[in-house]
Amino acid sequence: MAFRKFLSSLGVGAPEVETTLSASAVRPGDQLHCDVRLQGGSVDIEVERVRIEIVTRFEDLEETEVLWSNPGIVKSLVLGEKFELKAGETKDGQVTFEVPWETPLTHFLGGRPLKGARVAVRTELTVDNAVDRGDFDEIQVHALPAQDALLQAYSNLGFRFDEAEVKKGTPTGGRNSQVDFWQEIEMWFPSEYRRPGGQLESMFFARHDSLDLVTGRFGPFAFPYDNIDVPAWTAWLDQHLRTTFQR
Template sequence: MAFRKFLSSLGVGAPDVETTLHTSAVRPGDQLHCNVELRGGSVDIELQQIRIQLVARFEGREETESLWGNPGVLKSLVLGEHVALRAGDSVHGQVTMDVPWETPLTHVLGGRPLKGARVAVRTELSIENSVDPGDFDEIQVHALPAQDALLQAYANLGFRFDEAEVKKGTPKGGQNSQVDFWQEIEMWFPPEYRRPGGQVESVFFARHDSLDLVTGSLGPFTFPYDNIDVAGWTAWLDQHLRSSFQR
């Protein structure tokens, strides 16, 4: 790593950081608890910053569909600045991170992985403007019940999942979003919609009590958590998609 090469050039034994997650599976709106252990190298050193981040695979940031080395940041917490770490010392700490309601999903419908969706916790150390990614722990982000209900409605209508993509910014219909990214879940239309080769892109904007659904450029359409009705939502979705996308 560039960070370790930098330290080696100074003749400094690199410090090390290890993050242990209490759980590797969460839902949007949960809290993520972890233990962080910082271990000193062969000499005393001052770390400019220690931070822990929630990161995701963003569209366009990787060279191929399989790479996962240049993620986008969803949330970042600074754990310490100008931290003096003595040689051989070990420092422990517990960290709690709120998982944003808009966090991209990686698993839906009872645990089915979404193609292209990856989220991880990354702990970084920085010294003299050089950064070591430190520790990188992939996690599962499971759908909220209302998200699963809407995705089940798509499945009930015969839609097939293709892949999920995370993009930077805020799309049309995301005026209530509190973050600067969004996830599109792409699905293939079934034959009865007479859209051969066609896809619909769906975006969820979740909150503590309800979520908004955006289909293509249409929406937002709000669904409350206290009235989850898969059959009713399936009927609504069918009527909406036929009237808006039927050829």
């Protein structure tokens, strides 16, 4: 990688960075503890920055439907700046992430993976403006109970899940969103909705006490966490979709 080529040009054995996560699966709103270990190379160097990021696959930043090479940042924390890492020295650090409520989901309905959804913790080491994205740990982000309840309602109505896409920009419909991206979960209408071959894009904007559902251009519709009722939500969703999307 470019960072190691840069260090080699200076005659420096590359340092190494390794991050150990407290969990490989989280939900939005959880805490994720990270232990970071730096191992010095063959000579002393000055590290400009150690940064830890939660990153996700942005559909509009990739060239194909399957690439996962240019992720976008969900949240970023700087662990350390401007310090010397001596040859062969080991330095340890810790950081705790509050997993953002808006973090894209990768799994739902008891652990089913969402096609196209990827999230990871990335650790970056910067030396003289050269960046080593040396550690990349993919994690699972499972749906909150309310998100799972709404997704179960879709499943109960016969919708077939296609894929999830994260797009960069200003979210549409989510109240008080603190991020510049949104996740769409795409699914196919069942035949009884008179949209054969039609696809519905739904968005779930989570907060600490409730979430907003946006269906296509419609919403947001608020669903509180203290009153999760799958049968009632299924009936509401059926009525809403039949009224809104019938031809």
